[in-house]
Amino acid sequence: NYPGRFIGFGFNFNPSNDQMVVNRVIENSPAVGVLQEGDTFISVEGVPATRENRENGVLSFAGLPGKPVKAVVNRDGENVNVSFERGLVSPRYTxxxxxxxxxxxxxxxxxxxxxxxxxxxxxxxxxxxxxxxxxxxxxxxxxxxxxxxxxxxxxxxxxxxxxxxxxxxxxxxxxxxxxxxxxx
Structure with a gap:
């Protein structure tokens, strides 16, 4: 399934997995320069990034454009604090x-x-x-x-x-x- 333009951060992960592992950073999106493929979310706005929290709606990435969001990701075995804002994401596909x-x-x-x-x-x-x-x-x-x-x-x-x-x-x-x- 190929999404059109949307307000978000511009990264993909496999929702079937227990952990939120970034498997793609969309070109020209707010996530560029902040997230990398392979980053594993530990928490978002202090909420643990568990499958249960994603599925019950406790962990949500929804919100208004321009609002900064703080997260902790594990990158190469080290926890890294990141912050980025929601913005317009325009994925391109062949x-x-x-x-x-x-x-x-x-x-x-x-x-x-x-x-x-x-x-x-x-x-x-x-x-x-x-x-x-x-x-x-x-x-x-x-x-x-x-x-x-x-x-x-x-x-x-x-x-x-x-x-x-x-x-x-x-x-x-x-x-x-x-x-x-x-x-x-």
Whole structure:
């Protein structure tokens, strides 16, 4: 799965592992120069970086852009204090990576309880690929199930790099299924 732009720090880790080990620092993100591949989080804002704390929501990286966050990571056997701010992260992927991900996807590998690729369409002239998907999830906190359709549009430059990604989803539908009421 390839995320679009988001507010965050710009690093990846495998959430299936007990420890939070950085396996990628996204180019031009707030994490560049602060985190390194192989860093293992010990704590974030004083909260131990355990799998249990991640799964029950005690340890969260969510928040407003520009807010500094302090963490302790273990780097090469030594604990290091780090601090960085949330900011705009714009990951880049090659056309081949995105197409391979779509073509090789298996519902068993997705985080969703159920997942279907409804349709994939490409406009080679304009270097654009659209993927229409449906998925059903179980919310980790409430245990409630929700479902939504999503259309993802990828645009590539001539070298095959993703230069734009956009999603249309049923976010308001998801929120209402989880018991939230959105007011304006």
């Amino acid at each position: 056309k081949a990576q995105v197409l391979n991900n779509i073509e090789s996807s298996d519902a068993e590998d997705w985080v969703a309880d159920e997942y279907r690729i409804i349709e994939v369409a490409a406009n080679r002239k304009n270097n654009v690929v659209y993927a229409w998907t449906w998925h059903k999830f179980t919310d980790d906190i409430t245990g409630l199930q929700f479902e939504e359709n999503q259309v993802t549009r990828f645009q590539f430059d001539d070298s095959g790099q993703v230069i734009a990604r956009g999603d249309m989803s049923e976010e308001a539908l998801v929120q209402s299924q989880l018991g939230f009421k959105v007011s304006r």
